[in-house]
Amino acid sequence: MNTGVISVRYARALLKSAIDTKSEELVYRDMTLLAKNYIDVPQLRQTIDNPMLEAEKKQMLLVTACGGEEASSLTKAFISLVLKEGRESMIQFMANSYVTLYRKQKNVIRGKLTTAVQLSPETEQRMKSMVENRTNGRVEFESEVNPDIIGGFIMEYDTYRMDASVKTRLNTILNTLKK
Known part of the structure; x- marks a missing residue:
């Protein structure tokens, strides 16, 4: 499977969960910020892709890139799931896919x-x-x-x-x- 297909699947699942919990606006804010931080801080990708870095530190870093304490609980749970599944190298694409899907759905x-x-x-x-x-x-x-x-x-x-x-x-x- 390629990165695009996987990223869109995760993004769709996140959007569905966000809609179910009525937190799609908060998650949109978080994913927009995460995508922006990946662009503004190139070292973020290198650090997240580092296999030597512990999952807890990656979690902390990604939550911080989503707004820290301001990040929604769904975003935090999503990051945890992505790390558990070993898909952290695709999280930038997942964030961008979520933003695109959200914008399309909400016009x-x-x-x-x-x-x-x-x-x-x-x-x-x-x-x-x-x-x-x-x-x-x-x-x-x-x-x-x-x-x-x-x-x-x-x-x-x-x-x-x-x-x-x-x-x-x-x-x-x-x-x-x-x-």
Whole structure:
């Protein structure tokens, strides 16, 4: 069996358990954090994959990567099961699979909003609400400040991209004048 099939099976089982215990939001938070920590801390994978490290220490490390004491009891039990079955080398893929399955089931859309200056929380919430109304889903925005766009904004979600930046408008005018 390959890593993808195994990871998705574990993720589906975790999602089903989370739904049954009404803790899918908490587990989603934990799995999102775990997946992010695997990316941000490359040594995590090396440490978890180390066969010389005791299972208790791996458990402690993975629970910490899921938020420590804030991690849900289901997440802790899941990590324990994964370690018991010797599947710890796949836990990053399991976390990513859970996040993907959760987003699909709950109609969560990832989006990115790039602005030249930091937006007020009210303005960011209005933009988020606009996308949610248009997509009939929940939106998770990643906000980024990029002074290079001069002004305006660039909003991306799903396959949609709206570029209302001053930089793009100036480039369009410049290209029109060159013709």
